[in-house]
Amino acid sequence: MPIQDTPLLGCIADDFTGATDLANMLVREGMRTVQTIGVPDVAPQDVDAIVVALKSRTVPADEAVAESLAALRWLQQQGCRQFFFKYCSTFDSTAKGNIGPVTDALLHALGSDFTIACPVFPETGRTLYRGHLFIQNQLLSESGMQNHPLTPMTDPNLVRVLQQQTPSKVGLIGYPVVSQGTGKIHSEMAALRQQGVRMAIVDALENQDLYAIGAACADLPLVTGGSGIALGLPGNFVRSGLLNPHNTKAAELPAVDGLSIVLAGSASKATNTQVSTWLESRPGFCIDPLALARGEPVVAQALAFTGRHLQQQPVLIYATTTPEQVKQVQAELGIERAGLLIEQALADIAAALLVQGVRRFVIAGGETSGAVVKALGVHALRIGAQIDPGVPATASTGARPLALALKSGNFGSTDFFEKALRHLGETRL
Numbered sequence: 001m002p003i004q005d006t007p008l009l010g011c012i013a014d015d016f017t018g019a020t021d022l023a024n025m026l027v028r029e030g031m032r033t034v035q036t037i038g039v040p041d042v043a044p045q046d047v048d049a050i051v052v053a054l055k056s057r058t059v060p061a062d063e064a065v066a067e068s069l070a071a072l073r074w075l076q077q078q079g080c081r082q083f084f085f086k087y088c089s090t091f092d093s094t095a096k097g098n099i100g101p102v103t104d105a106l107l108h109a110l111g112s113d114f115t116i117a118c119p120v121f122p123e124t125g126r127t128l129y130r131g132h133l134f135i136q137n138q139l140l141s142e143s144g145m146q147n148h149p150l151t152p153m154t155d156p157n158l159v160r161v162l163q164q165q166t167p168s169k170v171g172l173i174g175y176p177v178v179s180q181g182t183g184k185i186h187s188e189m190a191a192l193r194q195q196g197v198r199m200a201i202v203d204a205l206e207n208q209d210l211y212a213i214g215a216a217c218a219d220l221p222l223v224t225g226g227s228g229i230a231l232g233l234p235g236n237f238v239r240s241g242l243l244n245p246h247n248t249k250a251a252e253l254p255a256v257d258g259l260s261i262v263l264a265g266s267a268s269k270a271t272n273t274q275v276s277t278w279l280e281s282r283p284g285f286c287i288d289p290l291a292l293a294r295g296e297p298v299v300a301q302a303l304a305f306t307g308r309h310l311q312q313q314p315v316l317i318y319a320t321t322t323p324e325q326v327k328q329v330q331a332e333l334g335i336e337r338a339g340l341l342i343e344q345a346l347a348d349i350a351a352a353l354l355v356q357g358v359r360r361f362v363i364a365g366g367e368t369s370g371a372v373v374k375a376l377g378v379h380a381l382r383i384g385a386q387i388d389p390g391v392p393a394t395a396s397t398g399a400r401p402l403a404l405a406l407k408s409g410n411f412g413s414t415d416f417f418e419k420a421l422r423h424l425g426e427t428r429l
């Protein structure tokens with residue numbers, strides 16, 4: 001079989017945990033995948049897919065567009081044939097929203113006039129019906145996401161949400177079409193295109209729908225969505241003889257020795273439960289954003305705390321708290337300042353702990369992961385086995401790798417932190 005020596009799929013992810021989630025999915029479907037932190041200096045070798053992780057979900061739209069276009073240009077230079085824009089399975093957007101502007105800019109740069117938008121991820125309970133996004137049994141706007149610190153989602157109708165972010169016409173490929181399979185989805189795409197629709201939200205309930213939609217996207221230069229829709233894309237390359245269907249499913253990761261830490265900057269429902277579960281039996285230090293704002297030495301206090309425990313067992317450092325407390329802090333400090341203060345503190349703590357011999361990091365939250373991974377000087381990640389749906393074990397590339405698990409706020413079982421540390425090779429639990 002003639003196998004390509006340049007990457008096939010070039011992906012741009014709007015946050016770091018989302019990037020790992022996508023890379024995990026591609027590895028599971030047989031694509032050798034590397035995740036880079038921003039546009040790297042050195043191109044990864046021997047890969048089928050590259051995921052460029054940006055931190056562009058909550059920045060102003062023009063910055064998100066510029067960073068995404070730079071990533072696209074670099075991926076084009078690497079020889080990628082199809083491009084994927086990954087955003088959150090809960091369609092996280094600020095009030096102004098970056099999904100529309102980035103999609104428009106990527107379509108324009110690729111000379112294309114149509115793409116789909118499908119955040120569905122059934123394994124984590126995200127389904128879409130008649131344009132409405134459900135999280136498990138609840139509408140998006142009643143799922144807890146209405147309280148997100150940075151991207152509160154108060155409208156479950158994604159046609160409406162996306163239409164507010166773009167001058168392009170947004171349409172819907174509903175479940176009655178999707179359930180009829182690839183051929184019907186393909187002809188509906190053509191019909192919508194004729195009507196001037198540039199972006200179509202696509203309903204889906206199960207993985208089999210995602211495979212059917214993925215197959216219908218074989219000829220689209222750009223596909224957008226959550227990690228779920230990426231399930232159906234590797235098959236197109238296998239069918240066209242470009243991808244070896246027998247690739248190893250997950251990369252072997254190097255063994256990493258050293259101390260372990262858990263850093264949580266996510267305030268999601270799932271992370272709140274995971275933090276409470278950890279604190280029932282293990283040490284944790286709470287970051288108080290108001291103390292940070294007053295200029296108190298919170299980072300030094302956190303490091304003094306870890307210094308007392310880390311040689312015996314892993315420690316959790318967290319800013320995670322209830323939606324009510326987050327709102328109070330934001331009212332006092334402003335949303336952006338509160339987020340940045342915490343992200344910077346967790347990044348400073350991570351950098352100091354690295355010097356002290358910490359080599360395994362479990363990090364909760366996409367924005368938080370972005371800040372921490374940058375502070376650790378990581379340039380690219382190899383993707384290993386899945387810990388929980390959407391979260392693989394990873395290792396940084398380079399001579400002295402770090403073991404990392406980047407957890408999206410809403411993902412992971414209640415005992416995720418311990419489970420992830422074990423996956424990264426921690427034996428003292």
Ligand SMILES: Nc1ncnc2c1ncn2[C@@H]1O[C@H](COP(=O)(O)OP(=O)(O)OP(=O)(O)O)[C@@H](O)[C@H]1O
Pocket residue numbers: 015017018088148149150265266267268271289319320321325326329330338339340342343364365366367368369407408409410
């Ligand atoms: N106690 C708090 N008060 C105010 N802001 C907080 C608090 N705790 C966390 N935050 C901020 O909320 C934001 C959470 O975003 P982050 O992306 O890290 O988590 P998430 O949205 O749950 O995860 P994901 O993006 O992977 O779904 C961060 O900017 C963080 O600093």
Ligand SMILES: O=C(O)[C@@H](O)C(=O)CO
Pocket residue numbers: 015017018019021022087088089090226227366390408409
């Ligand atoms: O799609 C998801 O839910 C995650 O990968 C994510 O992007 C969370 O930030």
